[in-house]
Amino acid sequence: MTVDSTAARKPRRSSSKRAGKPAASPGQPELVQLLTPEGVRVEHPDYSIDLTPEELRGLYRDMVLTRRFDAEATTLQRQGELGLWASLLGQEAAQIGSGRATRPDDYVFPTYREHGVAWCRGVDPTNLLGMFRGVNHGGWDPNENNFHLYTIVIGSQALHATGYAMGVAKDGADSAVIAYFGDGASSQGDVAEAFTFSAVYNAPVVFFCQNNQWAISEPTERQTRVPLYQRAQGYGFPGVRVDGNDVLAVLAVTKAALERARTGQGPMLIEAFTYRMGAHTTSDDPTKYRRDEEREQWEAKDPILRLRAYLESEGNADETFFAELETEADALAKRVRDAVRTMPDPDNMAIFENIYADGHALVDEERAQFAAYQASFAEESN
């Protein structure tokens, strides 16, 4: 799906600000919302935000470029250039809103799907692709942008983030840490342990759970009998559910949570209620376990469409802006394609590097075995 074809819809209602109770789906608890799916600006008693037209356009640009990058990566996988890709389609607001809430000195622990957060942290998108092409184990220096390497072991980064945050507190620094994980990860012991430790040590960490409704083929009702954000209460820190497709609400809520952490008020859990519009990864076929109607319902809540509707109805972005952004997205897509196709293959022996800081006898033995194995091919061909 290209950005422009999805973003062309017009707002369905006037966008004048109105105060009122935030919307909730039937049978679901209320969630923090500042922009309705129709692009109408609403107020929330606990969370407010006041952005300039330029800042609003900036958030829109971030989401459009991230979606385009993601679409390009999916296509590259289909063309055999990547081994695998985990798409963020539908989760742009959750990631851009929270990513833009962080300060450069904050530290971010992502899963494998946080391409939008990486974008906000300043990690070059092409660097995200090396691991998925199988030419490196990460592709960026975590300390350059305070953005840790992608973590595949579900939930483990919640503990890494908690330990890091405890260190931040011991250093007396006023930065915060944010850990991303999914609804499925919330069932992991590591996440429960992270909640316990962070609460007891009052660690400056924000737990950002993107509830995208699915953990591969398992729906959220297989993970929990209570709304996920309510779990925080049992550990002794606040939890909040935010409309994860509303970039303004996510930004406001995450800023507040990070500020709490920075000012010594301890951890907080944010449940960003969103939807994984695509497959779990390119190896997955969601038509085997979920209905098209479900996806269609969520398409009506598209994070990019609603911000576009708001920008247009307020006269804060014109056709030139949207056209230039499309050109910029095309250029980004081309840059990504060119970068992937020209990524050098790693040296065969590189796999033995960076395992132990000071080396290890077993690794040395394996390296020697592998070198001999490779040399045997040269002998055969002689």
Ligand SMILES: Cc1ncc(C[n+]2csc(CCOP(=O)(O)OP(=O)(O)O)c2C)c(N)n1
């Ligand atoms: C410890 C561990 N168990 C199982 C897996 C296999 N696995 C990969 S992704 C995934 C589902 C994760 O779902 P969720 O946390 O909701 O994140 P999402 O993929 O939806 O963003 C599982 C079970 C894994 N990577 N690590």
Ligand SMILES: [Mg+2]
């Ligand atoms: Mg999930």
